Amino acid sequence: MKTASKPVALPPAALGAPEVPRSAGRRTGGPWRRRLADQSRAYAFLIGGLLCFALFSWYPAIRAVVIAFQKYTPGSGAEWVGTANFTRVFHDPEFTAAWRNTLTFTLLALLIGFAVPFVMALVLNELRHAKAFFRVVVYLPVMIPPVVSALLWKWFYDPGAGLANEALRYLHLPTSNWSNGADTALVSLVVVATWANLGGTVLIYLAALQSIPGELYEAAELDGANIWQRIRHVTIPQTRFIILMLMLLQIIATMQVFTEPFVITGGGPENATVTVLYLIYKYAFLYNDFGGACALSVMLLVLLSAFSAVYLRLTRSAGEDV
């Protein structure tokens, strides 16, 4: 990413004689005015971005906390209600379901979404042929819009003509309800999310594996380490940092899952796939209860910001080493 830019050699002749006193005079003459002009110019460049951040990042973050303690209806104002939103949301039977589903989804996504790409990257790194082909193919699903992936899998999971059950029948295995069964729906969604996103993870692992010095493997082999021992004692310790980073990022991303449950299952069957973000959406746009939606948002915000803080702290300290 940070490729070094070409060094630009500047002709010393550029420093023409009349220019020097002018620029020197600039610095001494009227420091106050000069500084003000500098500042206004700097802020002229900054203002567009700054306004957008203020309006669409900082202000909503503060507002989420404020509205969480208000009864808020757009157009007709706000009324302070203390922690009533939190208690109401908390006693909603869907609340427990949403958190349980979100945590289960994240855990399953971590198990499948971590192990599968890592093994894929390990194997791909050993292959000597058609490397570019594998990279393109594994990343292809990432470029398919998430909505299309979700609709595609909804069709695969179809109990009648769905490909998923057809494959099971072909292998003489019992068929499944997939996304239509209360106990299989969540796992079915994890499969979709993993299929759609693992390409990026595989590529990052692949890059990490390629940065492992070959001598380490040679030394391990001379010491008589077999393949498993080499993975255990060379590969994993050498990629530990990347593994940790990606795990944290994946936790943060999967806890905000919305598209798959919204498109494939609509939260059902029997609330089996209602996630926290889906519940936030329902509170705001179905129940018109913005106080409840913001109370839920604040809960999610606090939890995820903790993970993000750990992530940033770790990358920051790693960045200083480089």
Next chain:
Amino acid sequence: MSTRTLVSPLALARPRGKALYWTVFAGVVLLFALSFLFPVYWMVTGAMKSPDEVARTPPTLVPQHWSLGGYTDAWDLMDLPTHLWNTVVQATGAWLLQLVFCTAAAYALSKLKPAFGKVILGGILATLMVPAQALVVPKYLTVADLPLIHTSLLNDPLGIWLPAVANAFNLYLLKRFFDQIPRDVLEAAEIDGAGRLRTLWSIVLPMSRPVLGVVSIFALVAVWQDFLWPLMVFSDTDKQPISVALVQLSQNIPLTVLIAAMVIASIPMVVMFLVFQRHIIAGISTGGTKG
């Protein structure tokens, strides 16, 4: 020859190693074809089957009668030109505004030493910690009724464009790149009589082509793939991007037509990926390991 990996080149050279290697290779090719290429094939050909054939069990691997009817129906019935055009407008505007405002802000923060620059940068980086989706509801309320001017950006592309500018990741990427440009270069330009804008335009931006490319791809892909935010912003069917329209229309449309629309919705991003794959893959690989 590439560097040494888990399996030594010596082990691979032996007959047994060779046999094992080609077995694994064939296995991986098969697995990748089945799990990543086949679904795409199934989608593209599924749209060419007749409505009867697509619902049949067991399914047919190859359409009995190839027909483009699904695609033409999707184009007309689902009003795809409108939704595709909406998506293009939303993505292009978000990309352009992001380039202009983020580059200008990153340049100011990196080179112009504004007062409170550190505080502002800290505030921008802090938004990286805040999960975007958790803020969609208050963001929606803000867009529905902008503070002070009390206008609504709902059903307006500006509701996509302006929030897209508040992208801390891209801004930080640009700022880090600008930081590496030596101060001497800019001072020399200044002595030559170039203003701040001129310096940015003729010196900084030409040097920043690689990072501008990465930021552009990230910006375009993000808007094209987004679903929840445009779902909230556009209640007006005629203004919806293709991702929202697909889901809204998916209930009452024949399956073959829906599948055809899904294929059409995927084409722009897949084509962009195939054209820029080297850059995209290199960007992900280095971005991931360097953080």
